Amino acid sequence: MPQIGGPTVTESIITCRNVCKIFGDNPAKHLAELTANPSLSSAGYVHAVRNVTLDVPxxxxxxxxxxxxxxxxxxxxxxxxxxxxxGGTVTVEGRxxxxxxxxxxxxxxxxxxxxxxxxxxxxxxxxxxxxxxxxxxxxxxxxxxxxxxxxxxxxxxxxxxxxxxxxxxxxxxxxxxxxxxxxxxxxxxxxxxxxxxxxxxxxxxxxxxxxxxxxxxxxxxxxxxxxxxxxxxxxxxxxxxxxxxxxxxxxxxxxxxxxxxxxxxxxxxxxxxDRARVVRIGSLVRPLTSGAEGGPVQASCTIRDLARQLVSDSRSHIPVQDGKGTLLGAFARQDALDVLLGDGVC
Missing domain, CATH: 3.40.50.300 (P-loop containing nucleotide triphosphate hydrolases)
Incomplete structure (x- = not known):
């Protein structure tokens, strides 16, 4: 099933639940039928938004x-x-x-x-x-x-x-x-x-x-x-x-x-x-292992940013820190190389 909600959030400023928008003659009266039978669009209805549930923090x-x-x-x-x-509901700050x-x-x-x-x-x-x-x-x-x-x-x-x-x-x-x-x-x-x-x-x-x-x-x-x-x-x-x-x-x-x-x-x-241009090192972080030694890299760097280092670095696991210098964990160099070279998906 598609992942709709994304990551868990602590505060949602916009929340929509099962939102539908159907254009046509009095669609609310026939909402259940129109939702169950999308082919009714040929009868003058356009189902523009279908059962969208979303939280925006x-x-x-x-x-x-x-x-x-x-x-x-x-x-x-x-x-x-x-x-x-x-159909459905849209709330802004709970309203x-x-x-x-x-x-x-x-x-x-x-x-x-x-x-x-x-x-x-x-x-x-x-x-x-x-x-x-x-x-x-x-x-x-x-x-x-x-x-x-x-x-x-x-x-x-x-x-x-x-x-x-x-x-x-x-x-x-x-x-x-x-x-x-x-x-x-x-x-x-x-x-x-x-x-x-x-x-x-x-x-x-x-x-x-x-x-x-x-x-x-x-x-x-x-x-x-x-x-x-x-x-x-x-x-x-x-x-x-x-x-x-x-x-x-x-x-x-x-x-x-x-x-x-x-x-x-x-x-x-x-x-x-080009996945290496998009994927950031922070998304590959795992709990720190004893094998992760040496200088850390920034979580915000993309794999493409670190391409030269990844090819030449001999470490199997490389520590990662955030912008404040806090150690977040480490990533497996081979996982990053797989994305860089197209040999697999982590």
């Missing part, structure tokens, strides 16, 4: 990916109740979204959520500064306070000095940064990003990924990021949820998805991936 970067039509964008809209679900009034839902989005979508959605008649300050204006925040916050966010995304420009005077990458700054201005605890870099050319896209990783390192946000680009997912994610036909095939760390695909579909996704 505070501070996690969850990347949702899949091909076009897999249900990833619909799922994220269900998590923010931009669309109403047909069932379906029970919130329209006013409560608007307040939750304004205080807790930031959203960035493929289309930049900038207001063409407003300056960059005014665009970033706009959601704070909607909150009723005083002009000087909201502009000061907007300037801070523009500096954070590298657009200091562009405050008085209009969107048409910016490049695509700069416009995307304005969108990110605008969503960050409200200080969201939860950040939804739906393929925000897909319209950018490869160089700008890479630049925006670097910028995003930098921002992620500065802020403790819970992030749901949609992409169809597996390389992008591997680069950004704490966990990856791979969707097909509205279902989550597997939700796990990049290391485990690459090393242990749960379904044939996930295996096809990972077939062409």
């Amino acid at each position: 505070r501070g996690e970067m969850l990347v949702v990916m899949g091909l076009s039509g897999s249900g990833k964008s619909t799922l994220v809209r269900c998590l923010s109740r931009l669309i109403d679900i047909t 069932d979204l379906a029970t919130l009034s329209e006013a409560e839902l608007i307040d939750l989005r304004r205080r807790k959520m930031g959203m960035v979508f493929q289309s930049f959605g900038l207001l063409p008649h407003r300056s960059v500064l005014e665009n970033v300050a706009f959601p704070l204006e909607m909150r009723g925040q005083e002009r000087g306070t909201r502009y000061a916050r907007a300037r801070e966010m523009l500096e954070l995304v590298g657009l200091k000095g562009r405050e008085d420009y209009f969107p048409r005077e910016l490049s695509g990458g700069q416009q995307q940064r304005v969108g990110i700054a605008r969503s960050l201005a409200v200080e969201p605890d939860i950040w939804f990003l739906d393929e925000p870099f897909s319209a950018l050319d490869p160089l700008i896209r890479r630049e925006m990924q670097d910028e995003f990783l930098r921002l992620k390192g500065l802020m403790n946000k819970t992030i749901i990021f949609i992409t169809h680009d597996f390389d992008e997912a591997l680069r950004l994610a704490d966990r990856i949820a791979i969707m097909k036909d509205g279902r989550i095939e597997q939700c796990d760390t990049p290391d485990r998805i690459v090393l242990h695909p749960a379904t044939e579909y996930v295996a096809k996704f990972t077939a062409e991936i």
Whole structure:
């Protein structure tokens, strides 16, 4: 069976249980029948999300990916109740979204959520500064306070000095940064990003990924990021949820998805991936043995990072430490070589 929940977490900021979204004429009335008989889609129903159960812990970067039509964008809209679900439950910090009034839902989005979508959605008649300050204006925040916050966010995304420009005077990458700054201005605890870099050319896209990783390192946000680009997912994610036909095939760390695909579909996704570039040494750690001696390596290093050392090192087991210097255990050099050389899966 696919692994849906991923690692055990202590605090879930978003929880969804058996979430379904069916488009069509009064689907809730026929939910049980539609769930049992997917062929009814030919009768005018589209089963976009199927029985998804998922926990997203505070501070996690969850990347949702899949091909076009897999249900990833619909799922994220269900998590923010931009669309109403047909069945199941979605809770945010313990509050069932379906029970919130329209006013409560608007307040939750304004205080807790930031959203960035493929289309930049900038207001063409407003300056960059005014665009970033706009959601704070909607909150009723005083002009000087909201502009000061907007300037801070523009500096954070590298657009200091562009405050008085209009969107048409910016490049695509700069416009995307304005969108990110605008969503960050409200200080969201939860950040939804739906393929925000897909319209950018490869160089700008890479630049925006670097910028995003930098921002992620500065802020403790819970992030749901949609992409169809597996390389992008591997680069950004704490966990990856791979969707097909509205279902989550597997939700796990990049290391485990690459090393242990749960379904044939996930295996096809990972077939062409250089596993040594993805798998981090920390995922191979076992309890420390007496045979592990000498200098430790960092758990965050990929096997590709340590390729030269792995080939030349004579130790059978090599100790591993985290970024604080704490000894975590050791890994078998042969396990890492198997991944590096393609001779097996650990």
